Amino acid sequence: MQQQPAVRFERLNKFYGAFHALKDIDLSVSRGERIVLCGPSGSGKSTLIRCINRLEPHQSGRLTVDGILLDDVPKTIRAVRNRVGMCFQHFNLIPHLTVLGNCTLSPIHTHGVMKAEAEALAMTLLSRVRMDGHAGKYPHQLSGGQQQRVAIARSLCLRPDIMLFDEPTSALDPESIAEVLEVMTGLAAEGMTMLCVTHEMGFARKVADRIVFMEKGEIVEAVPPDVFFSSGAKERSRRFLSRIAQNE
Numbered sequence: 080m081q082q083q084p085a086v087r088f089e090r091l092n093k094f095y096g097a098f099h100a101l102k103d104i105d106l107s108v109s110r111g112e113r114i115v116l117c118g119p120s121g122s123g124k125s126t127l128i129r130c131i132n133r134l135e136p137h138q139s140g141r142l143t144v145d146g147i148l149l150d151d152v153p154k155t156i157r158a159v160r161n162r163v164g165m166c167f168q169h170f171n172l173i174p175h176l177t178v179l180g181n182c183t184l185s186p187i188h189t190h191g192v193m194k195a196e197a198e199a200l201a202m203t204l205l206s207r208v209r210m211d212g213h214a215g216k217y218p219h220q221l222s223g224g225q226q227q228r229v230a231i232a233r234s235l236c237l238r239p240d241i242m243l244f245d246e247p248t249s250a251l252d253p254e255s256i257a258e259v260l261e262v263m264t265g266l267a268a269e270g271m272t273m274l275c276v277t278h279e280m281g282f283a284r285k286v287a288d289r290i291v292f293m294e295k296g297e298i299v300e301a302v303p304p305d306v307f308f309s310s311g312a313k314e315r316s317r318r319f320l321s322r323i324a325q326n327e
């Protein structure tokens with residue numbers, strides 16, 4: 080079991096109608112590995128991430144999550160979703176529930192956890208993202224960065240083995256970006272398996288074990304940061320990096 084990859088794509092293809100969004104994706108993510116996905120807009124990063132918890136079905140190839148081969152059977156999809164947490168650009172906290180209520184809703188109502196236990200776990204995880212002092216507040220009373228940190232704690236309340244992040248900082252101001260990246264860095268240091276779509280290259284350099292660069296639905300390369308940020312990177316990766324450096 081220990082040797083099994085956390086996530087494994089084998090010649091996976093994904094279409095939106097006639098549009099070929101993911102092309103022969105091969106990627107194996109080890110337990111505890113931190114992957115950063117980057118690439119131009121429309122290259123398929125979100126689609127790849129969303130296939131992992133079956134927010135999008137694929138049409139051919141195999142996708143295995145924690146040893147579970149994904150198919151259309153609801154029980155399989157539930158089993159996978161129980162292991163995978165996800166954090167998006169827009170945090171989608173429930174506006175009429177407090178921070179604590181947002182974090183305990185799913186554990187109590189979907190997973191049958193007792194209220195006291197769910198609240199104790201939520202408070203532990205809120206303190207991990209430094210939001211325990213805000214447990215009684217409502218989302219509109221928080222900054223974007225605070226809301227995103229609550230959204231991360233909310234995901235962690237379901238005790239995922241794998242965390243997916245899709246541009247979690249791209250809607251935030253610089254101060255909030257730093258707060259959220261710090262939380263993600265802490266999570267990485269604790270050994271969480273993570274796949275993060277982000278263009279925060281400082282974070283990628285510091286935290287990623289491998290950087291996956293995508294273009295036009297393909298993985299161009301999946302290499303450690305010291306390779307990705309060197310002249311050893313593929314031409315297409317280097318062109319992309321120089322473009323984003325110009326925009327910063």
Ligand code: ADP
Nearest residue numbers: 095098100118119120121122123124125126127
């Ligand atoms: P990225 O996250 O890298 O910007 P996406 O995975 O969102 O890219 O999209 C990859 C491609 O698939 C884009 O060309 C996009 O327009 C297309 N696409 C994404 N979602 C859908 C959808 N629901 N229906 C049709 N095409 C889609």
Ligand code: MG
Nearest residue numbers: 124125126245
């Ligand atoms: Mg995207």
